Amino acid sequence: MPDSLNHADLGELPAWDLSDLYAGPDCPLLAADLATAEGEAAAFANRYQGKLAGLSGAELAQAIAEYEKLDEVLSKVMSFAGLLYASNMADPNIGRFYQGMSERVTGISVHLLFFTLEINRVEDRDLEIKLDNPELAAYRPFLRDTRIFRPHQLADDLEKLLHEKYVAGRASWTRLFDEHLADLRFSIRGEELTSAQALNLLSSTDPAVRREAAQVLGEVLGKNQRTFAHIMNTLIKDKEIEDRWRHYANPWSARNLANQVEDEVVDALLSAVRTAYPRLSHRYYALKAKWFGQDKLDYWDRNAPLPGDDDRKIPWAEAKRIVHDAYARFSPRMAEIGQQFFDNPWIDVPPRPGKNPGAFAHPVVPSAHPYLLLNYMGRTRDVMTLAHELGHGVHQYLCREQGHLQASTPLTLAETASVFGEMLTFRGLLDATTDPKTRKALLAGKVEDMINTVVRQIAFYQFERRLHTERRDGELSAERIADIWMEVQTESLGPAFRWEDSYRPYWTYIGHFVHSPFYVYAYAFGDCLVNSLYAAYQEAASKGQGAAFADKYMQMLSAAGTLHHTDLLAPFGLNLKDPSFWDKGLGLLDSFITELEGL
Template sequence: MDSRYNPRWDLESIFSGGSESTELQDYIKVLETDLDHLTQQVNGFPLPEKPDDVGFLESIISLLEKVSKQIGEVSAYVSCLTAEDVHDHKAKLLVGKRSELSAAYSAILTILDRKFVQIDSDVWNGLLEQPTLTPFSFILNERRRKAMDKLPVEQEILLNDLAVDGYHAWGEMYDAIVAKMGIDWEEDGQKQRLSIGQAANLLSNPDRDIRKKVFDRLEKAWLEQADLFSETINHLAGFRLQTYKHRKWENVLKEPVQYNRMKEQTLHAMWEAISSHKTPFVSYLKRKAELLGLEQLSWFDLEAPVGENSKTVDYDEAARIIIEQFNRFSTGMAEFAQMAFDNRWIEAENRSGKRPGGFCTSFPDSQETRIFMTYSGTASNVATLAHELGHGYHQHVMNDIEILNQDYAMNVAETASTFAEMIVADAAVKNADSKQEKISLLDDKIQRSVAFFMNIHARFLFETKFYEERKRGLVSAERLNGLMKQAQKDAYCNALHGYDPTFWSSKLHFHITDVPFYNFPYTFGYLFSLGIYADALESAESFEEKYIALLRDTGRMNVEDLAKKHLGVQLDRMEFWEKAIQLCIDDVEEFLKLTEA
């Protein structure tokens, strides 16, 4: 039977010619001209002296909108080129050009933010009440407030310059060491050297002997490099702490909470709700151990399958399932997914030469999106495809909003994607062909809940304790191992037989320089989307309009205001989080019932 949908995406409608596109080069030339124009305008920006003195600021914002779209367009296209063919050397050269353009734009924004700070407060407030500027009031206030909370602009620029070969260099050092690591492995009589990523994939192997063997070898590899990784993590934290000290920031959670546009009280309410409802997940871990013939699970058993689910779904069937299930909740979601499949916005072909993983990227000037993944017909592939289409739909409903108001934080970035994935995962469980398939699919769902409620909680607990000790001096590798193991014991309620003390070195998120505490936003996004899903199940008829309105506001509101306005809930209280957690508990209860002896 001929396939209806082509699994290779079409990039020609954006810029024709791939990495040698003359259309792209012409577009970049226009962008560079506009960047120069923006630089001149910002440097020559006369500070407004009265509230109706909006002309110059209107002109700058108009140009900001244009340049932001252009940079987004180029960035997305280059990302697609490098993903679809890792051997495209001309695309790699374009990555350097993209970085150059982004750095120039960031420098302009830094100067503009400092000028915002210099405007008299009464004049500033009056400016934002003008009809042409009111739509930008949230983002402009946020930029001004953040600039006021930092060092003088010259010192911040110096800090950023020094960070290239200091702060960021430690993160790059970590990447360089990990890239050269691996383990020796033998399979079917063939000896080979596995990369860290290849080895980690074996931790979900059905054979426990294989899981234990690879875990032991990975742990040995991480321990051999522990002294180097203790250097990277100590110096990354040290740079941050010194930066905070000079900015007079006393709380290490200030930056990650501010970055995610949320209150610290909300964060604590979420973790408190999770900590109060871990008992069912401990019961799941015990039952899973029984099914695997163990008294207790070890760390390397957490991803072990409890049953065989070899059912495959071809690409056309996956498209049909996703569109059909989306339509149960939102005709808009279904129509968007149909458009994405019809217009070849998805790169899903299972071929060599592609980068691993999946993503969704938006083209703000073309108002299109592109989804990247490698589809091989597994249930996990179907979930990933739905997940990325959820991201695409989020962008789709925001396309007519000012580009400056489309920049949503990491914790709400996963809202639409997780919601879309949940719709399809739930349908898969309900439509399972056998009891064993249902058990396998439920186990896969619950594994995700355990990861968000326990694994990520352990990361948060570890990082909190580590920063407390790092303030007093360097923390040894042995002590880091101890802190990690205790955090895991606490987060998993002592439910495991063995833990992973070297996790602080093997988890990339502890060594990236984007933002510290790169952990809790994942749990927030997961639960926030589940709260929306619970609301959808209760109010199907009025849901779509409410959902679109919420997504459209994600880039121009704090998360507490967003939830209050669109869901009528308070995120700084436990009730919302408990309602979301209950959906996960329902999965556990069904799993326990189906697996009773």
């Protein structure tokens, strides 16, 4: 295998065991759960439909508890089906099972659809009277988050139609994207590689391997870009139609509303990062070009190791130790929860054909536990990915105490724990390093990760905004999408690159554009927020108050989305509406680049 694709030196790479959910697709418990849920959902509708406004506070609380129990069962089923599918998207039997579960669960949940629609028709003053009941008051965050969509709610029959058609619409196009990408193979150095393996070679120490991988990626993706463009055009048009019916002002308005973040906060982040491009990404890549003895970098050298990097591979056991120790120095409780993921088969680690090529943490349901998916290849960047996803896992584990309906976190805060976990791990490695060459490599790696998290994700967000806006005037050709892609990449990464046409179709493999439109700014949001949060931690630690800070931090994670970001961050003295907040967050990246310039 070329470069680092031989995993023999990484130790045993564990796979997850989904039997904590169900033993398999034919599990009798799965069939029984579906049958029971179907009967109970129909009975629930008979019992409550058309009657919510007349219920007392205690009666409404009881109805919500019943709804929560039913929804948790259906979510557990779909978590199992989704995780099984992510582990092998190339298996047609698993694909059929996933589609079958999607259709079955959608059919059952139609009985429950009325519930949130009727909650939104209750008048504010009447709901406030009901909320005097303490049992109902416990569900106040759920009611708040449900009712923010009141102005955009459609008639019941339209909501039902959209709900039922989802499995044959957006969900089906998303599945087509996943399976098509999973089926692609990239022939490099005599090996047929998946997209994840081919992309990993862009970090090879061998410039010839980087170039070949980049050009093969471009060739294969380019041959398939019309299919990806059709998927993108269809999904954007589908979203535009629904947004228009729901009277959203902009294509990104629904995402901001769901994230419980004001448009002006996101706009301020976008503006701050774009203004900082010259002093961040442009400046760093000009510096990197000098390290390579060049005026400009070839685009395939963007994530290349520094000259002289020995490209040591980090075995899985060492990666676990690095992350655990970093977590433990901050909070023994955080390390204790994280260790459960290592002690139990809750992580799927090795890359393999058909597997989802990315990395994620899935919360499943409070009655179970989260699962993590990685494609671990032994690089320092892979260790940081482990720290990132384990941060999600710890967060999701803590949120279970809020119950199924209130355990989720807005995307803007959902990235806080993951990026904070990365920062803890990086600081642990940096503090243990005395060799100047190693320190330089670590700092450069962190700067590149931060640029990928902040600059690149904001560029992705800008790319999406332009696509969704321009699509309203008609379908976009693959060539036009690639033009927009190159314009945004050139603006964000700067003049220090030599581009080739082979880079034009690279937009095609980025799943966030398909799965979660406008999700990507959450990464930049989380990174800038964590930079400020970590600075507050350092200040507290310098005063001997590090343990107290860690306790407050864990309490913040445990709150999930029950509190608005203003209330969650107030104990740390942070205010996202402060115009200077984002500049402070970007200041840490600026300081790292300055340190590199002095080495």
